[in-house]
Amino acid sequence: xxxxxxxxxxxxxxxxxxxxxxxxxxxxxxxxxxxxxxxxxxxxxxxxxxxxxxxxxxxxxxxxxxxxxxxxxxxxxxxxxxxxxxxxxxxxxxxxxxxxxxxxxxxxxxxxxxxxxxxxxxxxxxxxxxxxxxxxxxxxxxxxxxxxxxxxxxxxxxxxxxxxxxxxxxxxxxxxxxxxxxxxxxxxxxxxxxxxxxxxxxxxxxxxxxxxxxxxxxxxxxxxxxxxxxxxxxxxxxxxxxxxxxxxxxxxxxxxxxxxxxxxxxxxxxxxxxxxxxxxxxxxxxxxxxxxxxxxxxxxxxxxxxxxxxxxxxxxxxxxxxxxxxxxxxxxxxxxxxxxxxxxxxxxxxxxxxxxxxxxxxxxxxxxxxxxxxxxxxxxxxxxxxxxxxxxxxxxxxxxxxxxx
Amino acid sequence: xxxxxxxxxxxxxxxxxxxxxxxxxxxxxxxxxxxxxxxxxxxxxxxxxxxxxxxxxxxxxxxxxxxxxxxxxxxxxxxxxxxxxxxxxxxxxxxxxxxxxxxxxxxxxxxxxxxxxxxxxxxxxxxxxxxxxxxxxxxxxxxxxxxxxxxxxxxxxxxxxxxxxxxxxxxxxxxxxxxxxxxxxxxxxxxxxxxxxxxxxxxxxxxxxxxxxxxxxxxxxxxxxxxxxxxxxxxxxxxxxxxxxxxxxxxxxxxxxxxxxxxxxxxxxxxxxxxxxxxxxxxxxxxxxxxxxxxxxxxxxxxxxxxxxxxxxxxxxxxxxxxxxxxxxxxxxxxxxxxxxxx
Numbered sequence: 001x002x003x004x005x006x007x008x009x010x011x012x013x014x015x016x017x018x019x020x021x022x023x024x025x026x027x028x029x030x031x032x033x034x035x036x037x038x039x040x041x042x043x044x045x046x047x048x049x050x051x052x053x054x055x056x057x058x059x060x061x062x063x064x065x066x067x068x069x070x071x072x073x074x075x076x077x078x079x080x081x082x083x084x085x086x087x088x089x090x091x092x093x094x095x096x097x098x099x100x101x102x103x104x105x106x107x108x109x110x111x112x113x114x115x116x117x118x119x120x121x122x123x124x125x126x127x128x129x130x131x132x133x134x135x136x137x138x139x140x141x142x143x144x145x146x147x148x149x150x151x152x153x154x155x156x157x158x159x160x161x162x163x164x165x166x167x168x169x170x171x172x173x174x175x176x177x178x179x180x181x182x183x184x185x186x187x188x189x190x191x192x193x194x195x196x197x198x199x200x201x202x203x204x205x206x207x208x209x210x211x212x213x214x215x216x217x218x219x220x221x222x223x224x225x226x227x228x229x230x231x232x233x234x235x236x237x238x239x240x241x242x243x244x245x246x247x248x249x250x251x252x253x254x255x256x257x258x259x260x261x262x263x264x265x266x267x268x269x270x271x272x273x274x275x276x277x278x279x280x281x282x283x284x285x286x287x288x289x290x291x292x293x294x295x296x297x298x299x300x301x302x303x304x305x306x307x308x309x310x311x312x313x314x315x316x317x318x319x320x321x322x323x324x325x326x327x328x329x330x331x332x333x334x335x336x337x338x339x340x341x342x343x344x345x346x347x348x349x350x351x352x353x354x355x356x357x358x359x360x361x362x363x364x365x366x367x368x369x370x371x372x373x374x375x376x377x378x379x380x381x382x383x384x385x386x387x388x389x390x391x392x393x394x395x396x397x398x399x400x401x402x403x404x405x
Numbered sequence: 406x407x408x409x410x411x412x413x414x415x416x417x418x419x420x421x422x423x424x425x426x427x428x429x430x431x432x433x434x435x436x437x438x439x440x441x442x443x444x445x446x447x448x449x450x451x452x453x454x455x456x457x458x459x460x461x462x463x464x465x466x467x468x469x470x471x472x473x474x475x476x477x478x479x480x481x482x483x484x485x486x487x488x489x490x491x492x493x494x495x496x497x498x499x500x501x502x503x504x505x506x507x508x509x510x511x512x513x514x515x516x517x518x519x520x521x522x523x524x525x526x527x528x529x530x531x532x533x534x535x536x537x538x539x540x541x542x543x544x545x546x547x548x549x550x551x552x553x554x555x556x557x558x559x560x561x562x563x564x565x566x567x568x569x570x571x572x573x574x575x576x577x578x579x580x581x582x583x584x585x586x587x588x589x590x591x592x593x594x595x596x597x598x599x600x601x602x603x604x605x606x607x608x609x610x611x612x613x614x615x616x617x618x619x620x621x622x623x624x625x626x627x628x629x630x631x632x633x634x635x636x637x638x639x640x641x642x643x644x645x646x647x648x649x650x651x652x653x654x655x656x657x658x659x660x661x662x663x664x665x666x667x668x669x670x671x672x673x674x675x676x677x678x679x680x681x682x683x684x685x686x687x688x689x690x691x692x693x694x695x696x697x698x699x700x701x702x703x704x705x706x707x708x709x710x711x712x713x714x715x716x717x718x719x720x721x722x723x724x725x726x727x728x729x730x731x732x733x734x735x736x737x738x739x740x741x742x743x744x745x746x747x748x
Binding site: 049050055056057058071072272275276279316318319320321322326 | 425443445464465466468481482483507508526550568603670671672673695696714717719720721
């Protein structure tokens with residue numbers, strides 16, 4: 001049982017009390033809302049109504065004068081003054097797996113940690129017991145969302161997976177193992193560690209022991225995954241659909257000291273009936289995201305939480321024969337808000353038909369570096385995992401100063 | 406009309422359009438075809454000359470059209486429905502309403518021409534006065550977008566079909582209440598991997614007597630395009646007509662002689678299929694020059710107008726209104742055009 005936890009929680013979490021809300025609040029945090037499959041920029045952040053590829057949907061005004069977004073996001077339009085939109089992503093990637101990896105790691109070379117794992121490592125504090133990185137997704141076969149997490153940072157910074165808004169099942173001791181038996185096994189393990197410590201370096205062994213202690217602690221704290229403990233009005237606010245429940249659970253985890261939560265919203269890969277599809281997906285997103293931003297703002301969470309909304313790519317301006325839009329990495333959009341972010345702005349610009357970036361081009365590495373900066377982490381910070389210092393940010397990338405305060 | 410043999414169906418004319426066409430409908434004489442496309446206008450196209458008249462009033466793609474004897478109704482992606490008074494000489498806007506939020510997927514007209522029904526993105530079906538555009542009833546109960554509506558020939562029942570739910574609902578027009586459901590699970594192409602319903606119903610049609618209800622769409626993930634037939638009295642599915650075309654039947658009509666005509670499309674390709682209820686084997690099927698999204702039967706029952714997209718590989722560059730003749734292929738295009746013009 002504990003082995004399963006260790007695989008996910010990693011080692012070295014130390015035997016200290018869990019962080020309480022006040023302590024956690026002072027630490028920067030990241031909520032990554034990943035729209036997996038690749039949402040259409042033309043139906044969301046960068047509408048081009050009435051143009052050759054604009055599609056049938058309209059643009060609507062927002063709370064930021066002169067800024068319009070797609071009509072499928074009417075609630076989001078009301079909180080545009082709270083968010084920054086980047087309309088000039090040119091990542092050049094049209095493959096789901098590569099896109100997932102590059103947008104989350106800032107690199108195309110394999111082996112680097114994704115932002116969740118990086119944040120878990122870089123924002124780690126002594127005494128942390130909760131996992132640094134929790135990922136939420138729906139049940140289903142492995143898909144392109146599973147691109148690996150921690151890279152060279154190792155299993156300690158892998159994400160803990162929450163599926164279908166249920167806490168990891170290994171947080172409950174199996175009935176076949178009595179509490180007393182579990183205690184005896186753990187004592188045996190501790191005694192062995194103690195013996196093994198003689199004449200050896202302490203750190204790895206203490207880290208190993210700490211993992212067990214943390215696992216036990218988290219088992220006692222599994223209530224942090226229980227959104228039924230939130231008020232009925234908050235559950236209503238976020239919505240009863242999976243995305244809404246995951247977002248509410250994300251708030252709960254962030255408030256309790258998890259450094260990064262990634263919530264995956266699935267099925268934006270609209271190769272067919274793109275407009276119908278986006279009506280469905282945007283409806284769910286627009287139900288929850290503006291409520292989340294407003295709620296985070298009211299609770300003061302936006303002051304220290306970076307909230308990022310993005311997919312792994314955009315969608316072609318051209319509409320295919322099935323009424324769909326296909327994969328597109330040349331000129332697309334994302335949004336962000338929260339700590340370090342200049343709110344109510346639009347960065348970058350595409351041409352009239354949305355086929356090219358004409359101003360403020362942004363690459364995946366630039367985004368990654370900007371996320372780090374927003375979290376008060378210098379992209380030049382170096383990991384010293386294997387003796388070879390490795391910069392956390394993309395050395396070839398820039399920081400998008402215009403979207404940072 | 407002499408008996409039609411669908412196996413004779415052949416293309417006789419094509420009128421190009423700068424963007425893909427979405428829907429088409431003959432006027433009551435067959436002289437004009439009204440069409441909606443990936444632009445923001447209703448088009449009136451003179452079949453003989455190809456001359457187009459733009460009818461302004463829509464602000465987005467016109468995706469559904471229906472007609473009453475002297476009226477024509479067009480619906481768009483903004484949810485607007487416009488009624489047009491239509492004569493051979495002119496087309497005049499009669500009224501315009503915001504019928505649904507965002508998209509009107511379907512318009513149908515009651516047999517007596519007094520009412521129209523709409524179905525939309527909001528999952529509602531609504532009943533309107535054809536004369537004034539006044540809303541008379543709302544039918545609630547669908548969980549997904551309504552893609553098709555049709556009046557039963559008895560004039561007191563409406564059937565609606567939704568994209569996700571795989572059910573057809575029958576409504577009582579007098580009470581506004583749901584009478585029963587028809588199981589359309591065979592139309593499903595749900596993929597759990599993606600949690601996406603790729604199938605779903607797209608079109609509905611009744612035969613002239615109202616004894617058979619037909620529903621078209623797609624069965625299974627990669628096709629094939631399929632038609633389901635139901636016995637109206639029992640509500641039971643009686644037949645599943647599965648084509649060999651990997652794509653979707655977007656629309657279908659019963660010919661007055663009792664056979665079905667369905668138009669299909671997929672990436673770069675399209676087909677027309679003809680079936681006689683009671684016969685599993687299709688009467689005929691022909692390839693179309695591009696994906697076929699809509700069809701309408703000429704009032705003479707011998708010609709078909711089909712709205713298509715054309716060009717490009719997977720991404721169409723333009724559209725065309727293509728005409729097919731179901732009579733033996735012994736006439737030139739010029740003769741057909743002249744004959745159509747005379748009518």
